[in-house]
Amino acid sequence: MLTKRQLLILKEIVRLYTETGQPVGSKKLLEQLPIHISSATIRNEMVHLEDQGLLEKTHLSSGRIPSLRGYRYYLDHLVEPSSIDANDLAVIETSFDQSYHEIDQIVAQSAKILSSLTNYTAISLGPELKDLKLTGFRLVPLNDDQVMAILVTDNGTVENHIFSIPSGIDGDSLEKIIRIINDQLVGLPLMEVVNKLHHEIPQLLTKYMITPEGFLDIFGGVLKKAAQERYYVGGKMNLINTSTLKDVDQLKALYSLIDQNQDLGQIIGAPADQPIEVRLGDEMTNDLLKNFSVITATYNVSEHGRGMIALLGPTSMPYSRMIGLLDVFRAELAKKITDYYRHHGD
Amino acid sequence: MLTKRQLLILKEIVRLYTETGQPVGSKKLLEQLPIHISSATIRNEMVHLEDQGLLEKTHLSSGRIPSLRGYRYYLDHLVEPSSIDANDLAVIETSFDQSYHEIDQIVAQSAKILSSLTNYTAISLGPELKDLKLTGFRLVPLNDDQVMAILVTDNGTVENHIFSIPSGIDGDSLEKIIRIINDQLVGLPLMEVVNKLHHEIPQLLTKYMITPEGFLDIFGGVLKKAAQERYYVGGKMNLINTSTLKDVDQLKALYSLIDQNQDLGQIIGAPADQPIEVRLGDEMTNDLLKNFSVITATYNVSEHGRGMIALLGPTSMPYSRMIGLLDVFRAELAKKITDYYRHHGD
DNA sequence: GTTAGCACTCGAAACTGTTAAGTGCTAAAA
DNA sequence: TTTTAGCACTTAACAGTTTCGAGTGCTAAC
Numbered sequence A, B: 001m002l003t004k005r006q007l008l009i010l011k012e013i014v015r016l017y018t019e020t021g022q023p024v025g026s027k028k029l030l031e032q033l034p035i036h037i038s039s040a041t042i043r044n045e046m047v048h049l050e051d052q053g054l055l056e057k058t059h060l061s062s063g064r065i066p067s068l069r070g071y072r073y074y075l076d077h078l079v080e081p082s083s084i085d086a087n088d089l090a091v092i093e094t095s096f097d098q099s100y101h102e103i104d105q106i107v108a109q110s111a112k113i114l115s116s117l118t119n120y121t122a123i124s125l126g127p128e129l130k131d132l133k134l135t136g137f138r139l140v141p142l143n144d145d146q147v148m149a150i151l152v153t154d155n156g157t158v159e160n161h162i163f164s165i166p167s168g169i170d171g172d173s174l175e176k177i178i179r180i181i182n183d184q185l186v187g188l189p190l191m192e193v194v195n196k197l198h199h200e201i202p203q204l205l206t207k208y209m210i211t212p213e214g215f216l217d218i219f220g221g222v223l224k225k226a227a228q229e230r231y232y233v234g235g236k237m238n239l240i241n242t243s244t245l246k247d248v249d250q251l252k253a254l255y256s257l258i259d260q261n262q263d264l265g266q267i268i269g270a271p272a273d274q275p276i277e278v279r280l281g282d283e284m285t286n287d288l289l290k291n292f293s294v295i296t297a298t299y300n301v302s303e304h305g306r307g308m309i310a311l312l313g314p315t316s317m318p319y320s321r322m323i324g325l326l327d328v329f330r331a332e333l334a335k336k337i338t339d340y341y342r343h344h345g346d
Numbered sequence C: 001g002t003t004a005g006c007a008c009t010c011g012a013a014a015c016t017g018t019t020a021a022g023t024g025c026t027a028a029a030a
Numbered sequence D: 001t002t003t004t005a006g007c008a009c010t011t012a013a014c015a016g017t018t019t020c021g022a023g024t025g026c027t028a029a030c
Helices: A004-020 A026-032 A038-050 A068-078 A085-096 A104-117 A171-185 A190-198 A199-204 A210-229 A238-243 A248-262 A265-266 A319-344 B004-018 B027-031 B039-051 B070-077 B088-094 B101-120 B170-187 B190-198 B200-207 B212-227 B238-242 B250-259 B264-268 B319-342
Strands: A056-058 A064-066 A122-127 A133-144 A146-153 A158-164 A231-234 A275-278 A292-300 A304-314 B055-057 B064-066 B121-125 B132-143 B146-153 B158-164 B230-233 B277-282 B293-299 B308-314
Touching: A004 A026, A004 A038, A004 A064, A004 A068, A004 A319, A026 A038, A026 A265, A038 A056, A038 A064, A038 B250, A056 B277, A064 A068, A068 A275, A085 A104, A085 A319, A104 A304, A122 A238, A122 A265, A133 A171, A133 A190, A133 B146, A146 B132, A146 B158, A158 B238, A171 A190, A171 A199, A190 A199, A199 B212, A231 A265, A238 A248, A238 A304, A238 B250, A248 B238, A265 A292, A265 A304, A265 B308, A275 A319, A292 A319, A292 B039, A292 B319, A304 A319, A319 B088, B004 B039, B004 B064, B004 B319, B027 B039, B039 B055, B039 B064, B064 B070, B064 B146, B088 B101, B088 B319, B101 B121, B101 B230, B101 B319, B121 B238, B121 B293, B132 B170, B132 B190, B170 B190, B170 B200, B190 B200, B230 B264, B238 B250, B238 B308, B264 B308, B277 B319, B293 B319, B308 B319
Parallel strands: none
Antiparallel strands: A056 A064, A122 A231, A122 A304, A133 A146, A133 B132, A146 A158, A275 A292, A292 A304, B055 B064, B121 B230, B121 B308, B132 B146, B146 B158, B277 B293, B293 B308
């Protein structure tokens, strides 16, 4: 059990350390604490906190820094989101003040804004696409042996993919195939599209093709690509600031992880119950993230599911400021996306 | 005027320095030179070379390194491309051994291969697009207020762009507009397309639109995007190795330059007379490149113009190896692209 | 013209001393 | 019993030294 005073000290140590980056000594605390106790008393209390595993020293006679357990305790019990800087708010609003064709543009922009605001790396993930509807599906013959498949969904996303026409199909048949597919699929929810694609459509197509399966697999691919959650990253380069830079190889590995745009799910994690959650390095699966920490904010877009935006930075981030910022940011982002849906209706 | 022996020494210094990264002293040269002269003689010769501005010292009693003038002289008169490593050649061939839908895929792949082979950054630019023909041009209505314009050129590139339909056009008119544009433009060389787009088409369209200009501007945009030379970069992260890393800001700036994918023309430069050219840092416009050097290789794809691939690395690159490698690489790349055209005909 | 020899220079690495920040502990004060 | 003042101790960081090795320029002899 921790006394009130110990909590106060722990909180102040986290605050000072995350803001200055320097280990916090008893003298510094003496100046900063709201209550007046001597540096000796502070030292005694720090020994207790260290015994509890909440503080660490970088070396025998150094000031204290929070341990991972200390951060965790702080985040679970002590942190108070600070209110957002007026200037930051203005930046958010003016940066979002554009018109967008696609949800993804808003999402991409959000990652840029957040990263430039924080000097960390931001990862943004649009609202869930689970009950997306297919509002448009086109097959466009490009030339003798290539067709472009275009897929438009009701969140404004347009996905396209080019593929070769299997041999043994003439132009006439192709036209008919396109008509069949268009007639049958446009307007349906994505899930149903996938369904039809595997059951009814192949039968309809056998008139014109011997093996429609390969042909349809390609659509499956585009669908998957469109339905796949897409991540946008802003401020990749800011990792350089964060990283200890001792280990260039590690930095490179982290970069290629992010550049793949693939496994970002493991960084951003699943939508949580809390609107804002913090995961510290050791709580994540990937070893590369050991020295990092991720703040994840979830937002709701009424019937359109939940989106997330995450901030990847050093474990010693100024959490109270960041959480305050993110809380406003997720609201602004949700507003912007809700607006989008309102104007592009569904 | 330089004597034969001086040339030999200069050449050896460049070779040793670019391979080891260490300044070269008289003793080291004594071991390596094909002729036998004493270290004292070598020192005397080095003084001459230094007087000519071809060598430098890092400090008073250090070994010599080539000056920029020294590199230039070496590259102009002395360098002998070394023959390619058998292993590297195998890597090139197996890496290219895939089938491609678009030229751009080959070009992108080439940058990846070259960067992984060299541990430097590679920038690849496909064959010139000047006398490209438009083989396909489609306008696909996506929904009530959006249209996708697709543009296919005879190098296999497909460019698409989504834009909003100007208000005051109904679906019927749009269909007609699409037909007009398709009938009039497909099959023409790009240059002619641009021409028609500004002269004949607007008149044809005035039937259905009050101001076709805005509508056509958008096509102009797509065209420009398609005709624009597109660069592919491989091994961005390798810049970290190269850079002195003292100056993180400089590294970041260089990255964002490359990430923009915009001004890469100033790095790669214009196609040159020589198949392979080297430009040293001070010969380039951008100050960020001061400590770098660029080896540019140009290749021909018969009637389809010339492409380029460039290697961005430190000034102290092992030129003879790199030039030997690039010479083979450009041939392989040209072969691959020529193959592509042969199979996808024009 | 070439070479051996030598005094000299400089960077890098190892070592030393000093300082400042911080600690733990003890004994006295509250 | 809790708090505080005081003191001895530890450590990182920094600034000097010292030493060593690699390399140079110069000179005198070959």
